[in-house]
Amino acid sequence: MKKKVFLRLRLTGIHGHMVKAQNEIKDSLKLIDIVVEVLDARIPFSSQNPIINNITSDKARIIVLNKADLADKNVTEEWKKYFMSKGMVCLDTDTSDNNCIKKIVEAIKVKGKEVYLEKNKQKLQKVQIKPIYRVLIIGIPNVGKSTLINKIAKKNSAAIGNKPGVTKKKQWIRVSDNIDLLDTPGLLWPKLDDKNVGAKLALTGNIKQEVLDVEELACVGIDMLVLNSKYKKMLQEKYKLEDEDFELISYDILEKIGRKRGCVISGGNIDMTKAALCFLEDLKSGKIGNISLDLPNV
Ligand SMILES: Nc1nc2c(ncn2[C@@H]2O[C@H](COP(=O)(O)OP(=O)(O)OP(=O)(O)O)[C@@H](O)[C@H]2O)c(=O)[nH]1
Ligand SMILES: [Mg+2]
Incomplete structure (x- = not known):
């Protein structure tokens, strides 16, 4: 898929x-x-x-x-x-x-x-x-x-x-x-046109998830973790993924995660929205591990 x-x-x-x-x-x-x-x-x-x-x-x-x-x-x-x-x-x-x-x-x-x-x-x-x-x-x-x-x-x-x-x-x-x-009430800058900043704010729960497509957001999150070898390992351990799974695109990795998290619907298919929500919650609450999405000087 x-x-x-x-x-x-x-x-x-x-x-x-x-x-x-x-x-x-x-x-x-x-x-x-x-x-x-x-x-x-x-x-x-x-x-x-x-x-x-x-x-x-x-x-x-x-x-x-x-x-x-x-x-x-x-x-x-x-x-x-x-x-x-x-x-x-x-x-x-x-x-x-x-x-x-x-x-x-x-x-x-x-x-x-x-x-x-x-x-x-x-x-x-x-x-x-x-x-x-x-x-x-x-x-x-x-x-x-x-x-x-x-x-x-x-x-x-x-x-x-x-x-x-x-x-x-x-x-x-x-x-x-x-x-x-x-x-004071949280002050968010009105210009959120940097796509990465918006995604990181949503991945950590600082802007409401409802303003985003959760499946797309989960895929962006997976891509960010996979880029860092330490976080990739955390992801692999948390969801018992195989090495070969990382050759797949993030949407297919999300499907694997959904399977491990029990988001299965009739016919053995995966409820991708549920899979995305589970992954996002795990990431936000630190259940995947201690993860930072911004590094200094980048
Ligand atoms: N893990 C963790 N959670 C925290 C910490 N501090 C606050 N939280 C949680 O973060 C959430 C938001 O906390 P608030 O204090 O309401 O945040 P706020 O900045 O006042 O938010 P707004 O009023 O919406 O601008 C709550 O669920 C807190 O329990 C922390 O140091 N670690
Ligand atoms: Mg407050």
Whole structure:
């Protein structure tokens, strides 16, 4: 069975509410001391919104590579080196790990103090004894911004959910006596014309799967994994594929995966939509292994 693989993104409707979110964030920036940009550790390049760079360029910034528990650890280390070489503070995190949360709070306090001292250098008035650091948490949908805030606050103040677009409006949350965090709706750039970026965002769950043809997306995902010998091996082990199976086109590999995953319908045929959904879920949730889809400097 053959099928031409071409990924079509149907992304109508994103533009309007993203522009609104962007304007809201611009308004809030006046109050902000530090910007914490949350990226998906599996796709730091594809999950970095260039608009965020533009609207926050004059602010102190901390880069958080979240969901590091799902990413390829060596690649994440490379990304940390990359961001640090650009003079940024960069931390990799898994929001279920309290040590990661502590490190973020520590980094906010260090940066906050720097910003505060710089801001008050010229002023003659008495400086506050305990300044309050105002922190904007920003990033594309579903990277874990609200989860991170709740963990830092040690309470459920922000709504979370495993789908993009859970946070609808900005919300200030006091997380300690001297840190206020501003949770914002995920900000996705309106121009998603890079086919690879769109696919990577969908493969990691940062844009809704419904806007894509799931079978095509699964094929693109398989192609990406097969290109990397380490990930190809993970795929082979997970679905008990034979070496010869990799001579097939991705649609036929998906059919094999569907068979292994029990997506069989009458006549022994494979329900390809179900096969695609199973594969995509396995990939997204880390069941195939720790996989990163973006490498630094590519
Ligand atoms: N594996 C893993 N999952 C995480 C991590 N942090 C958050 N999540 C999950 O990611 C999903 C999205 O989390 P949210 O905190 O709602 O994401 P958000 O960035 O606030 O999303 P929007 O409000 O839609 O912009 C939830 O299912 C979280 O449980 C992490 O470090 N590792
Ligand atoms: Mg949220």
